[in-house]
Structures are given as C-alpha cells and as structure tokens.
C-alpha cells in the first residue's frame with residue numbers, strides 16, 4: 137500500500153522532543169508528581185533517547201532556559217550524543233519572573249526590556265555551545281484590560297527588541313517567533329496571530345521565521361490554511377505540535393483531532409516542507425499531566441508519522457484533475473480515501489525492516505524501563521511553570 141517513494145520521505149522524518157514533556161506538569165489546580173520523572177536535564181535526555189531508540193523518529197531534544205540550565209553545555213552536548221540524540225531548539229523564558237509582570241520585550245521600562253534582551257543574548261551564547269540552529273521566542277506579553285497598555289507602542293518596542301536579538305545571531309542561527317491568541321494575557325496579546333509574527337519577522341530578515349503551535353488558535357481556525365500561506369511566503373520556520381479540545385491544552389498530538397493533523401500534514405507535503413532543505417523544523421510542545429511521559433512521547437511521534445504517511449498517500453495528480461474539472465465530490469473523495477487508509481501495518485513492517493520494534497508502545501511497556509526509572513528516581517522535577 138505504501139510505496140518506496142513514501143517510505144523514502146518517512147525515513148527522513150525527524151520530530152524534536154521538548155525537554156519539558158518529561159517533567160511533571162499539570163494545571164493551576166494541581167501538578168501531579170509522576171513516579172520516574174527526571175530529576176536533571178541529563179535524565180530528561182535519557183528519556184528522550186529512549187523514545188528515539190524505539191521509534192527512530194526523534195533524534196533531537198529542545199531545551200528551555202533557564203529550566204535546563206547547566207554549567208557546561210559542551211559536556212551536555214556530548215552526553216546527548218553519547219545517548220544518540222542531539223540538542224535542538226533553545227527556548228527562551230521571559231514569563232516567570234516578577235520583573236516581567238507587565239511585559240518583557242515590549243516593556244515600557246528600558247531596564248526591564250534590556251534584561252529580557254540580555255536573556256536572549258545568553259540563549260544565543262548557549263546555542264553556540266550546543267550547536268543549536270533555532271532560538272524560539274514565545275512571549276507572555278500582553279494586557280488584561282482595555283487601556284492598560286499602549287498596544288501600538290508595545291509593537292514598536294517589540295520590533296526594536298527583536299531587532300537587537302536578531303542582530304546578535306550567528307550566521308547559521310535562526311529566530312522563530314511563536315504566536316498565541318491568548319493566555320496568560322486575556323485582553324490583548326502582543327504576538328497573538330500568524331500575521332503579527334509574520335510582520336515582525338519579515339522586518340528582521342531572512343533568518344527570522346514564524347513558529348506555528350497547533351494549539352494556539354481560536355476554535356474553528358483553519359490551521360492548514362495558515363500552513364499553506366506561510367509555506368507560500370517562505371516564512372514557516374517551525375511547528376510546535378500538540379492537540380487541544382479547548383485552549384492551549386498541550387495534549388498528545390493527533391489525540392483530539394487526527395483529521396486536522398492529517399489536513400495540516402497534507403499542506404506540509406503539498407508545500408514541500410518534508411523536503412530535506414525545506415528549513416521547516418518539526419517539534420512537539422506537549423505536557424503529560426496524567427499519563428506516563430515516555431510512552432506519551434512515543435505515542436505522539438507515532439501519531440505524527442501515521443498522519444504524515446496518510447497525507448503522502450493523497451493522489452496529487454488525480455486531485456488536481458478533479459479540482460480543475462470542478463469535481464467537488466471527486467476531489468473530496470480523493471483526500472478522504474487517503475485519510476481513511478489504515479497505514480499501521482505498513483509502518484510496523486517498515487519499523488521491523490529498520491531493526492525497530494513493530495509496536496514501540498508495547499516494546500516500551502515490556503522493556504522494564506518505566507519500572508526502573510520509578511525505582512531509581514525520587515523527587516522528579518516539575519516541567520517548569522506547571523501548565
């Protein structure tokens with residue numbers, strides 16, 4: 137069913153894991169401590185390496201600074217390499233300090249703004265040591281009440297702050313700016329949508345791009361349209377994959393709406409973003425509040441692979457013919473046929489042919505790894521801010 141051309145694309149697929157997915161997480165009501173949770177960034181890398189070992193899909197790990205701060209990043213990089221993974225995107229954090237109560241890169245006070253810029257300089261320095269390509273910026277900046285802040289002035293300050301950060305990047309480093317429509321700010325957010333992110337990064341230059349987090353849109357938003365548009369404009373830098381029922385739920389990608397994930401991945405395929413030189417990075421941004429974290433990550437990368445395989449099955453030339461002939465139902469049927477194709481058996485065969493377990497979730501359960509970490513690790517870390 138899946139031909140070699142599809143397998144060839146799948147064999148190149150790489151999905152970056154977020155270090156914070158392995159930490160304890162929860163909501164503002166409760167953070168449940170899960171047995172076996174990593175106590176150090178090194179243990180997070182060990183767990184991430186397990187996901188990669190069983191799936192062959194997750195060769196790198198994103199770090200969050202300061203949650204994953206260490207004294208020596210060169211040693212951490214080597215440690216990751218010894219485990220068979222690489223260090224990936226560096227995520228900045230200007231949302232946890234009292235200092236940033238009224239904003240960070242948009243703050244009206246020059247000294248606060250400088251602290252936020254300096255934090256990003258520190259992240260860039262870390263990127264030089266880890267060999268990371270992307271600096272990912274997500275800002276909690278915004279206001280809760282009309283009149284609280286000067287929306288326009290905040291955009292201008294944001295542009296100036298981003299310029300200073302961008303100018304500090306090395307030649308092979310990129311800045312990706314993530315948007316989110318609300319939360320923690322409830323009236324206005326300074327980077328609420330792809331248009332704002334696009335406008336800001338376009339002003340910076342070629343190595344500034346948009347990060348699309350699938351959970352950061354209003355209900356009903358046609359996310360695949362945004363994917364198509366950003367790819368068309370050459371400004372889609374990276375994905376944060378997760379799924380949601382309500383707001384920024386950070387649930388396992390593909391769990392809530394596999395069809396939406398398929399539609400997004402169809403536009404990814406259509407837009408050439410799976411080509412080796414596309415420049416589009418694929419990452420998970422999830423938190424496992426109640427489920428075990430390692431198998432949660434295994435399930436996630438498998439879901440992305442499965443929907444990618446189905447998206448690759450869309451008969452592109454038949455679809456174009458149907459579209460051009462105005463065959464509405466025929467065109468729709470071509471897309472739905474691909475979506476309804478069960479690729480799980482073929483993917484299990486593919487895994488087996490590469491020396492991977494046919495069923496990575498089961499292989500993990502049978503490996504004894506969970507029991508081992510539960511026994512060894514006492515007092516695991518919270519993911520960061522707990523939501």
Ligand code: PSV
Nearest residue numbers: 227274314316349376384421
């Ligand atoms: C907060 O909404 C958030 O989930 C953003 O999506 C970031 O990517 C992530 O936290 C880590 O900072």
Ligand code: MN
Nearest residue numbers: 314349376421
């Ligand atoms: Mn995100």
Ligand code: MN
Nearest residue numbers: 349351384421
């Ligand atoms: Mn989020």
